[in-house]
Amino acid sequence: MRALISVSDKTGIVELAKEFVSLGIEIISTGGTYSKLKEAGVKAIEISELTGFPECLDGRVKTLHPIVHAGLLAMRSKPEHMKQLEELKIETIDIVVVNLYPFKATILKDGVKREEAVENIDIGGPTMLRSAAKNYQDVAVIVDPRDYETVLAELKSDGKVSLDTKFYLMQKVFMHTSNYDTMIADYLKKERKDEAFPETLTMTFEKVQDMRYGENPHQSAAFYREIGKKKGSIVDAVQLNGKELSFNNINDTNGALELLKEFTEPTVVACKHGNPCGVGSADSILKAWTKAYTADKTSIFGGIVVVNREVTKDMAKEMKKIFLEVIVAPSYEKEALEILQSKKNVRVLQLEDISIPQPSSAYDLKKVNGGLIVQTIDSKLLPENSEIKVVTKIEPTKEQMEDLMFAWKMVKFVKSNGIAMAKNKQSIGIGPGQVNRVWAASQSVEHAKELIGAQATNGAVLASDAFFPFDDCVEVAHQAGITAIIQPGGSVRDEDSIKKCDDYGIAMIFTGMRHFKH
Incomplete structure (x- = not known):
């Protein structure tokens, strides 16, 4: 031999x-x-x-x-x-x-x-x-x-x-x-650096871990990573505490991280079932946490929280009071980490390069029966070399514009049909995944009033991931006390929505870019 x-x-x-x-x-x-x-x-x-x-x-x-x-x-x-x-x-x-x-x-x-x-x-x-x-x-x-x-x-x-x-x-x-x-x-x-979609597409991944199960206990699952340096992605995160990440943990955390990357100021994103449920930006990470938490104290239970600044001791004390599945941050104060590690099941992850975005050439893949649909990721927030357009007689104030852009970042990551409302850089109502847009708008208003208070939507702004096919969403916004709207525009009935905004004294801007998320 x-x-x-x-x-x-x-x-x-x-x-x-x-x-x-x-x-x-x-x-x-x-x-x-x-x-x-x-x-x-x-x-x-x-x-x-x-x-x-x-x-x-x-x-x-x-x-x-x-x-x-x-x-x-x-x-x-x-x-x-x-x-x-x-x-x-x-x-x-x-x-x-x-x-x-x-x-x-x-x-x-x-x-x-x-x-x-x-x-x-x-x-x-x-x-x-x-x-x-x-x-x-x-x-x-x-x-x-x-x-x-x-x-x-x-x-x-x-x-x-x-x-x-x-x-x-x-x-x-x-x-x-x-x-x-x-x-x-x-x-x-x-x-x-050419041919984004070649005639044959072959990809390779390496297994990170087998999982106990997939989305449901009867489904088997495993986690694979792309080969190469993937800074800012969950595959590069270091787990400091808690149980092994589940299929749903990874999927939901990834979505929360992608939304977080849209923000440069101290920001906290809470996510549940693939949708943001609370988002807050402020001049300190503790204040941002308070905004994200108070936006929806109910849905954050058992949710994912991602943070783009170091977690402080005071913030960790507040986070410890509720049940969270996953926490991700670029770093933790020593005492903050000790506080969070006292809860043995919470998955605490450190991701130093948390703010680094994916390259715009990265693929978004969706498996369908018998095939695969492939697209580049939705890496843009607004069209290049194009200014947003105020289409109403009244223009948004500086403060409204800040909230409108805050809401626009959020709604980009809300499942379609999606509506997101914000006030003072805090999410106050999110309506995800409805089969018509007015339902999404009505849902976001109802949630805001139920979870925050009857006057929560007064003076808030509203973002829609795609255009208004009718003026009924403007009607919902007016009844809720919304003062400014941001949406892509492009409907054959845009003038109806513009006129109704003018009648109600609501400022509205068109971005010229939609953000469907299916």
Whole structure:
């Protein structure tokens, strides 16, 4: 029995090779792997001795040789294959242990040049892996050091690797080479900076964790991360306390973080079931927390809270009083963290780069039955090089404009049909996910009055994620005491809404950009 060993990750390779030798397995090796085995006193045949051809082109060509690949691909069950090997004086190779050049580690380095990345594209390694895996009935191929023990255990107990294990190893090889090739293709696509939506779209992700269940207990789930530096994303957060994040925790926290990134001043966003339920901005993070909490003391229970400033001791004391699922902040005062950690189940996460937005070229993916719809993320708040347009006789005041922009940021992340109301940089009523817009407007008013008080909406502003198809939303706003409205405009009946605003003395501005969120 012969084994070919050529690895970039040399974890445990000397120990494995020694075990092979003790089992009477002859070892063939290459380059740095051969040198390491030789230094450790492990007997091995250098690849050039086997092929009769020297390694060349700075090691680019080592194993690309018929003696290697015929030894891997020959089917032992076919007499004609074995006869050909005998005639060619080629021996079979029964075990392949290969892992690839560190392309991923290379492209993740700061300032890496294209030439270095390309030089770390492995050619011989994937070729050997594919040859061995294709002939899995006869060759055991190991790409993951975690499988060394499995193979050794079977060799020691049975003198061979079982067919079932070989098939499992074959599957891992093709998953590994697929992942490797996809990383390369993705890197090159980004280097070219064109063709946002290529003819074929291949993506690769790495598992972060298995989950207890998905959205519901009867659904299985796992969490995967994109390959690359993803600053400001939940995949980079460090968990400091609490239970493992659930599927819903991750989904809801991601939405809350994306809304938080719209704000530069001290801001707190509370989120529930994918929708914001309380948002507050102020000159201190404690005041911002108070605004977000008092906006909806009911819905925040069991919710997600994300913060763009350090959590203070006084803020932590207030947060501790209620049940929260997840808290995310760039940092925590020492005493604040101790306070929050006294509640063993609350998931406390630190995300230092919490304000860094996603690149505008990032994909938003939605799986549909039989396919995938792909778009770039909704990275803009307002149209580029275009000023918002006041369409009513009365213009909003400076204070109203601040609240209108605050509400516009919020409504961008409210499920459509969505309405968001704000006053003094505090959310006061949010109407998400209704099948018509007037229902969303009425719901936001009802919630504000129920949760904050009968006069909560007086003097507030209202934002709509898309245009008003009729003037009924203006009527709802007027009845609630709303003084200014922000919406995209673009309806064939815009004039009806404008006229009604003028009749009621409500200022209204058009942004020229909608923010549907389905």
